[in-house]
Amino acid sequence: MSRLAKMPPIEQDLYACTMCGYCVPVCPAYQEAGWESASPRGRVFAMRQYDLRGPLDRLLRRHVVPGEAFARAAWECTGCGACEEVCPAYIPFDRLWDDVKAWMVESGMGRPALAPYLENVRETRNIYGKPPEERAAWLPPEAVQAETPEVVYWVGCAASYEKQQIARAVVKILNAAKVPYRILGPEEWCSGAPLARMGYEGYVKNALMPHNIQAVAQTGAKALVTACAECYRAFLRDYKDWGENPPFSVYHISHFVEKLVREKRLTFTKPVPTKLAFHDACHMARVAGAYDPPRQALKFVKDLKVLEILPSRDAALCSGAGAGFPDVYPEQAAGVASRRLQAAADTGAATLVTSCPHAEMHFERVAKQRNMQISILDLAEAVAQGL
Ligand code: SF4
Ligand code: SF4
Incomplete structure (x- = not known):
């Protein structure tokens, strides 16, 4: 030893x-x-x-x-x-x-199963090891990037490479409210939130955090908006716990939607007559204390009914996706997810909605493996449907 x-x-x-x-x-x-x-x-x-x-x-x-x-x-x-x-x-x-x-x-x-994530971020700045120059490949060619942005849209590794529909939904929301925004493309490095939970917090503190704060700050934007619960947690809480003080506000897209509605810059016109079962993402809810903003953002959508998965809020059961748990303990991680999926199905809704793309991908894998009849949707996509 x-x-x-x-x-x-x-x-x-x-x-x-x-x-x-x-x-x-x-x-x-x-x-x-x-x-x-x-x-x-x-x-x-x-x-x-x-x-x-x-x-x-x-x-x-x-x-x-x-x-x-x-x-x-x-x-x-x-x-x-x-x-x-x-x-x-x-x-x-x-x-x-x-x-x-x-x-x-x-x-x-x-854990050897987690070492590749660190290597991927070291080499490509994203946890999947995908080419950094393709980080913004999801962005429609006609999208306009502001010279002097009001906000930086922080996309995150998951929405950049694996769940690009989330990124497109966020852009739809920002465009609907005419918010001048910018993305950072290859200059956006992994926020480090998944790595910090896997035992690599030293690397995140020393290599990722300083670059990421500087990359956002030098756009001149006064706010960062993200649709990723893990990235939100990194900027809102982890970076501050590690002694940094980012010179911009940090919003999850659900907070930002609330702000845009309050400022009368965004209105929801399209009815979405469906039921969604809402799952509190741990990093957004228990860890960052944001329970109401995602619920409120969904309530803005006409005719959308949001159902609570029990237990909910501070007692909610997690998805099992965090900290590399599915890589180290795949069976246990699938067991955790399937109990939550079953609780979602018990609400009577056919779709679970949440704010963590990592949880969504884990839920999707487990639902498929275990032949569970429930689909998964990201909060930004659900909100964008109502515009
Ligand atoms: S056993 Fe009780 S006091 Fe100890 S860590 Fe658990 S909850 Fe806290
Ligand atoms: S409750 Fe268990 S899984 Fe959740 S943070 Fe504590 S030790 Fe980890």
Whole structure:
């Protein structure tokens, strides 16, 4: 085994834990795995034992040093934020699990299944390893890029390469409101949100964050708009947690739609008489605290009925897509998604709508694998249908 790197400075958080167990049943990884070491409390307990180890432990060769088994458990986590939400000791788990995974990576115990994502971003600046010069290939040739933009539309890797219909929907919304916007094309690098949850936060902080903030700032735009819950979280929260202060406002497209309607720049005229089951994306909801804006944006669409998938809001179950969970634990990740898909189907709607393209792709894969009769739609697409 490689040498264990120094534990991040989380001792105070570990000792704050009262072992009450509230975080255990809400953890989607625990719900699938069913053993305590895969739960937040189990991992906290293991790290506390390591921190408390004494000479007798060494003499008796007690295995209190985190090794491969602990590293495996560290990635039994989707980064969903449910543990932080319920913890009465206010342990900042959203940050803590990133630090713990980074500690394992530094100790040579990263997950090989996730290393290609880091390599892809290093080489091509997107998590899929696709050509950077094709990042804006989705943009219609007639689209006009403003010289002095009001906003930068931050597309994200997923909408740039895999879910381009989301990008086109956002452009439709911005055009309908006559918002002068610009995209960054190859100068938009991965925001790093998926990588930070996989244990690569050091690379994100040092290589991606400074470039991305500067690339947006130098357009002169006063605001960034994105339709990706993960990118939204990166700019709104992660970059600030890491000491940066981006000189522009950060909007999810649903907030921005609300602003445009309030300013009477956008009106919805086309009826969309359908039912959609709304899924709270973890990075947008629990982690960034944005519960109402996506619901409000959908309410603007005439005749659209939005149904709640239960449990919802701060108790919502995650999709299982985050933190590389589907790559490391495909069966468990599919199990988490299928429970959520079933809950969506139970609302009576034929379509699930959400604001995270990564969750959408995971849901789509699982629905297909398990032959579930439900389709997936992005919030920006649902909103754009009403224009
Ligand atoms: S909810 Fe918080 S205090 Fe309770 S066991 Fe989990 S980490 Fe510890
Ligand atoms: S963030 Fe979610 S998946 Fe990770 S330990 Fe907490 S509850 Fe479990």
